Amino acid sequence: MTIQKEFILRYRGSEHVRFEIPSAFCTAGAADALTGKLLAVDGIYRVKVYRSQKKLAIRYQETVHDFVGLCRLLFRIVGDLEKDVLAAVKPKILQAARQRVGDRFKNLQAFRWFGRKYDDARETLQAAKIVGKGLTQPGKFFKDPEKMVIDFLNDVLVLFLIRLHWDHITKEWIPRPLKYRYEWMAVFYMIYLLMRSRRPR
Structure with a gap:
């Protein structure tokens, strides 16, 4: 035609x-x-x-x-x-x-699901990089197995808390720090405890 x-x-x-x-x-x-x-x-x-x-x-x-x-x-x-x-x-x-x-x-449901999982994995990787900075020399922990286990569990806990509150931190806590001042105080205290646990006895 x-x-x-x-x-x-x-x-x-x-x-x-x-x-x-x-x-x-x-x-x-x-x-x-x-x-x-x-x-x-x-x-x-x-x-x-x-x-x-x-x-x-x-x-x-x-x-x-x-x-x-x-x-x-x-x-x-x-x-x-x-x-x-x-x-x-x-x-x-x-x-x-x-x-x-x-x-x-x-618009496919599966595509949206994979997109969400990709975002979750990327955010988890970013959090793991933050926590992993203290593990650059893992050999020193084997000298004290008890301390190694405690440090490992602390890292897992910090990683879990960061991943759990990641959306709130980036979308609410950072733009409005005064409104969420108590949450920031808890974060700083948690960081203090983490650093304190890493100090040699």
Whole structure:
């Protein structure tokens, strides 16, 4: 099916016709090219492309062109422009199709679940890096097994508390520290206890 067949006659009056046109000719470049080609023809004195309504209005002189001749002329002009117009529109159509497919994947329940799990894993890794700074030399802990176990459990507890309150810390505690001053006091006290437990006896 050629694109000329998508030009559908919607109105025919005295020296005035209107066509419904395909979306490919409703872009700014295609509409300007079609308008320029038609106005360059003798006997056609007004051409208007209504891009939002997908309509083409032509006013012409019947003494120069009859209706059949005008349709043949339009058919030939559209055929000449078809290759360039479709070449310009095709990338936009492909991009829109990819966007629709991407939106559908994003809306899938499984995709959202994996997204949440990825965020949780990333936040846990960040918390683990904070706690892991004290474990850069693990060999020294084996000299005192009891202290090693206590330090390990303390690290696990700190990691769990950071992960549990991560959203509150980043979204509420940091923006409004005065409102959550008691929570910050508990955090500082916990850090003090952690540092105190790491000091050599």
